[in-house]
Structures are given as C-alpha cells and as structure tokens.
Amino acid sequence: MLEPSEILKASILIVDDQEANVTLLEKMLHNVGYTQVSSTMNPRAVCALHVEHRYDLILLDLQMPLMDGFEVMTELSKIDTSGYLPVLVITAQPAHKLRALQAGAKDFVSKPFDLIEVQTRIHNMLEVRLLYQKLDNYNKALEAAVLERTAELRESEARFKSFTELSSDWYWEQDQEGKFTKVYGPVFEMLGIDANDMMGATGTSFGGQWNAVERAQLDANIAARRPFLDFIYTRSKPDGKTQYLQVSGEPMFDTSSRFVGYRGIGMDVTDRMALSK
Numbered sequence: 041m042l043e044p045s046e047i048l049k050a051s052i053l054i055v056d057d058q059e060a061n062v063t064l065l066e067k068m069l070h071n072v073g074y075t076q077v078s079s080t081m082n083p084r085a086v087c088a089l090h091v092e093h094r095y096d097l098i099l100l101d102l103q104m105p106l107m108d109g110f111e112v113m114t115e116l117s118k119i120d121t122s123g124y125l126p127v128l129v130i131t132a133q134p135a136h137k138l139r140a141l142q143a144g145a146k147d148f149v150s151k152p153f154d155l156i157e158v159q160t161r162i163h164n165m166l167e168v169r170l171l172y173q174k175l176d177n178y179n180k181a182l183e184a185a186v187l188e189r190t191a192e193l194r195e196s197e198a199r200f201k202s203f204t205e206l207s208s209d210w211y212w213e214q215d216q217e218g219k220f221t222k223v224y225g226p227v228f229e230m231l232g233i234d235a236n237d238m239m240g241a242t243g244t245s246f247g248g249q250w251n252a253v254e255r256a257q258l259d260a261n262i263a264a265r266r267p268f269l270d271f272i273y274t275r276s277k278p279d280g281k282t283q284y285l286q287v288s289g290e291p292m293f294d295t296s297s298r299f300v301g302y303r304g305i306g307m308d309v310t311d312r313m314a315l316s317k
Contacts, residue, residue, distance in 0.1 A: 042170055048072075050096040050166045054079035055086055055112070056130065057104040061151075065099060068155055069162070083107040087115045095126060096169055097162065099149075102131045102140060113143045126169055128161060209307040213292075216301050218262065225306075249276035258287070265291045265299055272309065284313040 052074060054065050062079045069077045080089060083104045090098065098116075102109035109129055116125055125144040131137060132151035140148055147165050149158050210225025254273035261268045267290040275283050289304025 042167060042174070046170060047163060047166050048074050049076060050074070050170060051076040051093055052078070052097045052099065052162075053086070053089060053093070053095045054099045055081075055083060055104075055109075056099075056101040057081050057083070058101070061101070061130070064153065065158070068158065072159055083109070083112050086112050087119055090116060091119055096173075097166055098125075098127045099162075100127050100129050100145070102129055102133070102136050109140070110143055113140075113145065117144055124169075124172070126165075128165055211303070211305050212289075213303040214262070214301045216299055221301070222303075251275065262289070262302055267291065272313075282310070283308065284310045 052069060054062050054077065056062050056065070056079075059081065062081060066077055066079060078089070078093070078095075080086065084107050086098070086100075089095075100109045100112060109131075113125060113127060116127065120126075125146065127145045129136075129140040129145045129148045130151060131140065131148060134150075137148050147161050149161055210223060212220060212224075213222040215221050251274045258268070258271055258273055261271070267288075269288045270286055271288070272284055272286045275285070277283050285306060286309045287304055287306040289302045292300050292303055294300050
C-alpha cells in the first residue's frame with residue numbers, strides 16, 4: 041500500500057503552450073499538496089526533461105504548435121523502453137481521446153477543466169504508477185537476493201566439497217529411492233567395481249561380498265531416514281582379505297520438507313582397524 045505522502049511527492053510535468061492552463065494546473069496541484077511540480081510550454085523540451093527527471097506523470101496537451109502531443113508521445117516511447125508512458129493527455133477534441141490512448145497515453149482529461157475530475161484522475165494514475173514501481177523494485181530486490189543466496193550456496197557447496205575431500209575418501213548422494221546419483225572420489229578403485237554399477241544401483245546391490253548383518257543395519261538407517269555417523273561395515277575382497285569402510289550420512293529435504301535422498305562421506309579404514317587389533 042502507498043502512504044498519501046508518497047503520492048504527493050510524485051514528480052509531475054505539465055506540458056501546455058497556454059500559460060493560463062499551466063498556471064491553473066500548477067495552482068491546483070500545489071493546493072492539494074503536490075510538492076514536485078514542473079512545467080514547460082515548449083513541447084520540444086519534454087523528452088530531454090524526462091530523460092533527466094524521469095517523471096512519474098506528464099500532463100500533456102495535445103494541441104500545440106511546432107510539435108503536437110502525439111509527436112511528443114512518439115518521441116517519449118523511444119526513450120522509455122519499459123513500454124509504459126506516464127502520460128495523461130489534455131484535449132478539447134473528443135475524437136482525439138481514443139487516438140491518444142492508442143498512442144500510449146494512460147488516461148485523459150477534457151478541456152475546459154473540471155478540477156475535481158482532474159485531481160481524481162491524477163491521483164488514480166499516480167497511485168497505479170507508484171504501486172507498479174514499488175512492485176518492480178520489490179521484484180528486482182527479490183531477484184538480487186536470490187542471486188546472492190545462490191552465490192552463497194555455491195560457495196558453501198564448494199567449501200563443503202573441499203572439506204569432504206580433505207576429511208574423507210569419497211562423497212556420495214542417493215535419491216529418495218536409494219539410487220546413487222553422485223559419487224566423488226576413488227571409491228570405485230577401493231571397491232574394485234565399475235562406476236556404472238554404483239551410479240543407479242541401490243546400496244545393497246553392488247560390489248558382492250558385504251557383511252549381511254552390517255549392511256542390513258546401514259540400510260535400515262537409510263530406510264528410516266536417520267542420520268548416521270562413522271558407521272563401519274566390512275566386505276570380503278576377491279583375495280579373501282577383509283576391507284573396512286566407514287560412512288557418515290544425513291537425509292536431504294527440499295524446501296517443502298519433502299525427503300529427496302541422502303548425502304554423506306566415506307573412507308577406507310582398513311589400515312586403521314588393523315592397527316587397533
């Protein structure tokens with residue numbers, strides 16, 4: 041919503057070749073509280089003035105020598121690339137009203153002036169214009185915030201990836217069905233399996249000789265969507281030796297709190313386990 045003071049502080053330009061009309065409109069606007077009212081009787085100066093001040097509203101007379109209001113609107117449309125002309129036309133010719141609207145004007149007032157009507161149309165047009173600007177500014181601020189947050193998330197993800205690379209042998213992600221979607225690190229060489237066997241496979245369907253009890257416990261944690269820390273499980277390698285793997289994981293949820301999978305880290309702790317025995 042707009043405060044009344046916001047509307048009264050809007051910038052307005054009066055364009056009319058008749059000094060009496062300019063004086064009348066200026067006095068009317070000042071009397072109701074508008075504080076930023078300018079005027080010109082030279083239609084050729086309008087575009088330059090608008091480039092400099094970007095008026096919230098231009099009161100534009102259509103019947104002027106040298107350059108009429110339709111020509112002014114044509115020139116304004118070249119510099120106001122938003123496609124919105126903040127123009128309220130002034131005309132004594134009823135036939136010009138439709139043509140003015142088709143040319144981009146947003147409203148019109150008739151001569152001779154009905155001051156109450158003029159005040160109402162100016163107020164209504166400014167209210168719509170300023171609300172549009174406020175919404176546009178909000179959307180831009182929201183877009184900037186989203187871009188900033190996205191950059192922060194990417195930076196955080198890069199730091200997290202760097203940390204996991206330093207603190208583990210591999211990083212993994214699963215989707216909500218338990219299929220591996222991302223695996224980073226030398227896990228394939230450690231397990232002696234092909235990448236395609238792991239990506240798109242469930243946790244229990246690849247790699248062969250896992251300890252069934254340990255694997256069932258790990259899969260139960262994942263099925264219950266529980267986080268787990270430093271879980272150790274074993275597998276028998278083709279040469280008969282036992283390999284110890286340690287994994288940590290946490291469930292992932294989207295912005296609607298819907299479960300979308302797991303992510304975690306893993307490492308080969310065979311040497312450490314051998315030293316502890």
